[in-house]
Amino acid sequence: MPSVKKVIGRRELIHLPDLDSFFVEAKIDTGAFRTAVHCISCREIFRDGIPVLKTVFDLDGKGEKTFYFRSYRLRNIRNSFGQTEARYCIHSRLKIGRKEIFSDISLTDRSNMKYQVLIGRKTIGKKFLIDVSKIHLMSKPSK
Secondary structure, rough: OOOOEEEEEEEEEEEHHHHHHEEEEEEEEEOOOOEEEEEOOEEEEEEEEEEEEEEEEEOOOOEEEEEEEEEEEEEEEEEOOOEEEEEEEEEEEEEEEEEEEEEEEEEEEOOOOOOOOOEEEEOOOOOOOOOOOOOOOOOOOOO
């Protein structure tokens, strides 16, 4: 029996449990390949001789939160201006409504952008249909 795809709007409230951020408004962007999340700062450091990615986020307006990731990679990503830039990427969970998705997320400075989170088509995949005339079709994600 084929699964029925949920319809989402052009903007949705999402939950990023691995970043301890709830009810973050994200723009659904089918023109973007990857998902991008605003990161205040991210840099590779060494803890006990092991490289880790130190990141600082404030996605839900509740203050800066620092996270360390052992699993990450540096990727060349084409930005919205068509320029290629090196960005750190993490593999993390995100929830749209009740649907939990594991996705590669590029970390970048989106402080000059309207939305701190951009959900790309690789994350959306074949999981949802998008109604661009609507916003916030999914109920608030459960914690």
